[in-house]
Amino acid sequence: MASFVDRVVLHASGGNGGNGCASIRREKFKPLAGPDGGNGGSGGSVILRVDGQVTTLLDFHHLPHRHASSGTQGAGDHREGHNGEDLVLAVPDGTVVKDPEGNIIADLVGLGAEYVVAEGGHGGLGNAALASKRRKAPGFALLGEPGFEADIVLELKTIADVALVGYPSAGKSSLIAAISAARPKIADYPFTTLVPNLGVVQAGGSRYTVADVPGLIAGASEGKGLGLEFLRHIERCAVLVHVIDCATLEPGRDPLSDLEIIEAELAAYAPDLNFNSDGLRIPLTERPRLIVLNKIDVPEARELAELVRPDLEARGVKVFEVSAASHEGLKKLTYELAEYVERARKFAPKPGAARTIIRPKAVDDAGFTVQRKESGGVPFYEIRGTKPERWVRQTDFSIDEAVGYLADRLGTLGVERELFKAGAVAGDEVRIGPEHNSVIFDWEPTLITGAELLGGPRGTDARISESLRPTREEKRRDYTVRMDAKAEARAELWTEREAGVWIDPEVDSK
Structure with a gap:
């Protein structure tokens, strides 16, 4: 059973937003007292946060699917739904977040560093929030937005000052156990170390960490042995120590x-050195390094170390003869490493204070794009943008009034204007959203004049629209008009009778 995992694939999804509520307040003698539907709660987000108590990604290896809680639905009487709680995932210091293609998204270094992996969906507005002067009693509410989903790769790059590299069974584990309190597995066979080990070394007033990675062999860059899989743990190290077995x-x-x-093999390794928060963009082969000739407690090994030392020093590298078994030469080595580490820390770029950068959008930036595309020889127009896509996801297309509200919002945003500019005509296919999950419809431009203006404004409900009673002045005016019309009709009849146009038998017989 694995106890150390330094690379996992995480499937994260934010919580869904709660639906808004469509409700009408009812009072005594006033059954339709206005909308009072509350908004839905927003969904929780999935957040990665560096925790000093976590040293491995093992939890994500066993449970790779993580989902934040969703928001609840709104209710009548202006009661809003509860927001979903954020799901905070603890990760080790030095975790790198990548997309499935291998592009680095975030580098989490330092306790408390955070990155939002999947945001929760927005809650839908209730009909009380949708009411306006033109739409006094909306009979619909907006749906909650689904939470975002993301598949990311988490890689752990151990943060240490010194890295021990060398062949298997060169004595790296014994060396780190001798100079620190680390207790790695030690045995007399190759590839005993299967996971990186960390140890803290105290040399005088200096304190630094040492990392021991599994051994390398010829052809490791081609996949032999354990390959270069664990070399990511020495990318952040300032000093490299070559541990050479002289026995x-x-x-x-x-x-x-x-x-x-x-x-x-180190030269063949191509780490992600273009994105290191600690400023280490120097290739591994160009970093400060020392050579440790180990196992000089063996007589033949001591003779061999004395023989090859001049040749190694001729390369401009300091050489130390040590024995992890008898602790010979270790004190001098630890103090020398402390000087290298302190020098590297002195010249390392200091992290600047975090600044808030505000990048306002251009005045003419509508926040969406309209592109003409073809699928199977049939042209269509694709609309992409945060606002249009969110509005579509929150619309209940089974309610005509909600569809009309969506059309109003898109028109106000300028979607129809951009469609005209792109060459769209009535009847063309329009898609809003990504290709795999879009809303498709045939475009019918909104008319600005015509018979439709004789009806009420879009989004009104004739069942609960306010009816205006005639005033007393209007009644008096209407009565006067009717009386005048009757008087004129009687006068016209008498005029025609006197002219002989028609005869009233009862009157003429008298």
Whole structure:
């Protein structure tokens, strides 16, 4: 069973927003007292946060799917839904966040560093929030927005000052156990170390950390042995220490050839040095390094170390003869490493104070794009933008009034104007949203004059629209008009009768 995991794929999804409520307040003698539907609660977000008590990504290896809680639905009497709680995931210091293509999104260094992986969806507005002078009693509410989903890759890059590299069984684990309180697994066979080990070294007034990674062999860059999988843990190290086994019995091996092979494998490693928050963009082969000739407690190893030391020093590198078993030469080595570390810390770029950068959008930036595309030889117009896509997700298309409200919002945003500029005509296919999940409809431009203006404004409800009673003055005026019309009709009849146009038998017989 794995106890150390330094690379996982995390499937995170934010919580869904709660739906808004469409409700009408009812009072005595006033059954339709106005809208009182509350807004839905927003969904929680999935957040990564650096925690000093976490040293591995093992939890995400066992539970790779994480989902934040959703918001609840609004209710009548202006009661808003509860917001979903954020899901905070603890990660080790030095975790790098990448997308599935390998592009770096965030580098989490320092306790408390955070990154929002998947944001929660916005809650839908209730009909009380949608009411306006033109739309006094909306009969609909907005739906909650689904939470965002993201698939990311988490890689752990151990933060240490010194890195121990070398062949398997060179004595790296024994060395880190001798100079620190770390207790890694030690055995007399190759590849004993399967996971990186960290140790803290105190040398006088200096305190630094040392990392021990699994051993390298020739061809590691091609996948032999454990490959270069664990070299990500030394990318942030300021000093490299080559630990060379002077007591090996393998044929064809000697300190000089071992050093050249390890240097070649380090040169073949291409880390993500273009995105290091600590400013270490120097290739591994160009960083300060020391050479440690280990196991000099063995007589033959001591003789070999004395023999090859001049050749190694001729390369401009300091050489130390030590024994992890007898602790010979370790004190001098730890103090020398402390000087290297202090020098690296002195010249390391200091992190600047965090500044809030405000980038206002251009005045003519509508916040969306309209592009003409083709699918199977059939042209269509694709609309992409944060606002249009969110509005579409929050619209209940089973309610005509809600669809009309969406059309009003899109028209106010300028979508129809941009469609005209792109060459769209009535009947063209329009898609709002990404290709795999878009809303498709045939575009019918909104007319600015015509018979539709004779009806009420879009979004009104004739069932609960306010009816205006005639005033007393209007009644008096209407009565006067009717009386005048009757008088004129009687006068016209008498005029026609006197002219002989028609005869009233009862009157004429008298």
